[in-house]
Amino acid sequence: MNIGQAAKASGVTAKMIRHYETIGLIAQTHRTEAGYRQYTPTDLHNLRFIKSARSLGFSLDDIKHLLSLWQDKQRASADVKALAQHHLDALNSKILELTQMRDSIQELVAHCQGNQRPDCPIINGLACGH
Amino acid sequence: MNIGQAAKASGVTAKMIRHYETIGLIAQTHRTEAGYRQYTPTDLHNLRFIKSARSLGFSLDDIKHLLSLWQDKQRASADVKALAQHHLDALNSKILELTQMRDSIQELVAHCQGNQRPDCPIINGLACGH
DNA sequence: GGTTGACCTTACCATGATGGGAAGGTGAAC
DNA sequence: GTTCACCTTCCCATCATGGTAAGGTCAACC
Structure with a gap:
């Protein structure tokens, strides 16, 4: 899945997805040979989570924290x-x-x-x- | 009156006063021979006006407009x-x-x-x- | 005269989340 | 083989404000 489709499916713009990757909010994705980013359903899950949190006004810093809590089954x-x-x-x-x-x-x-x-x-x- | 005193008297930081001058929100002041900005009571008036408007959340752009309306006796x-x-x-x-x-x-x-x-x-x- | 400390100057960088645009590569369809 | 939609990176802009650095000025005090 290319970044444009991930953007459409998650409600996060392609621009922002790249930005979130740059600042380490999401992990770097696989790339095709040509360098195109590829997104999995799991990546989409994360993007939707971020989208939800952003729409509640959480800062990206908070969201970084929330994501790690989400992943942490021992939280x-x-x-x-x-x-x-x-x-x-x-x-x-x-x-x-x-x-x-x-x-x-x-x-x-x-x-x-x-x-x-x-x-x-x-x-x-x-x-x-x- | 130096910028520090104007800042204290108006509640606008010296930093911001310089910035307002840079973006043309307030006019350039007289300078001493050493290059120090000098503020008159009229300047203070303007700074206080800006301070009030800022504390009501008006943008600097709005304030530029408000200042010109304030000065315009024909408004x-x-x-x-x-x-x-x-x-x-x-x-x-x-x-x-x-x-x-x-x-x-x-x-x-x-x-x-x-x-x-x-x-x-x-x-x-x-x-x-x- | 010399030092000190408070003040001033400009210039550059940072914030936070987002958007815009340029310049160029890729992929698929026709 | 062209065209068009998509992708890439890189740089710049927003908005109001703060920080810091490097250096000049002023007044007071010894």
Whole structure:
């Protein structure tokens, strides 16, 4: 299976598959004589795992860790949970941060008439440290 | 006023002040004979404006636009509002995205026992496309 | 006068995940 | 034998920010 098909089947672009190989997130694959990468169903499995983890916002570093836990039949689920909990905390922090920004802007926007006159609470808010 | 004092007074690091100058977000300042940048109260005003806007998550590109609207006494508040509304929409999208990630992970974490055994719904969820 | 320490300067490199594009080789079908 | 889709590597860009290195400046103090 060529990289293009692996990309289609996994939802990871060919570009990214090569990148993941470069940074050691996935192992180097077999190559044809011409140098084309060949992917097995097992490789696809890994790529889908990475795709899932990425769509939950895990960093590639975290995913490297998750992959090794996945492969490790002796793992303690506590290790996985700790990693996920850490990411959960980070997400919550980020959401809080963005929500505060959102609320501030929303308030400014709500008070702006949005007409042809220059008077604008948004600009004023920014200028005065709101 | 040297760059260090301007940094302290505005909350923007010296590094970033230089960077903002490089990319044309702020104008080049006067220099002493030795080449030291000199900042006026007006410059400080601008830096504080930038700082405020950054802390609401506006991009430097947006801020460039906001600064010109701020300076433009003929502006229509509708233009400012449109820019802010656009950013508001982007923030809401991002918040939604992160919240969905958060909820998914939270559910996985809630079902993981987090003990010494390998069985783990988080890993399983990732492996099966959850 | 000389040293010290805090400040300034520019220039380059790094982050994290992804995309774009160029220049060139390969494979299969027609 | 050409054509077209695919593959290869390599380099550059994003975005805002930080780090570091190598070197110049200033003021104070002995």
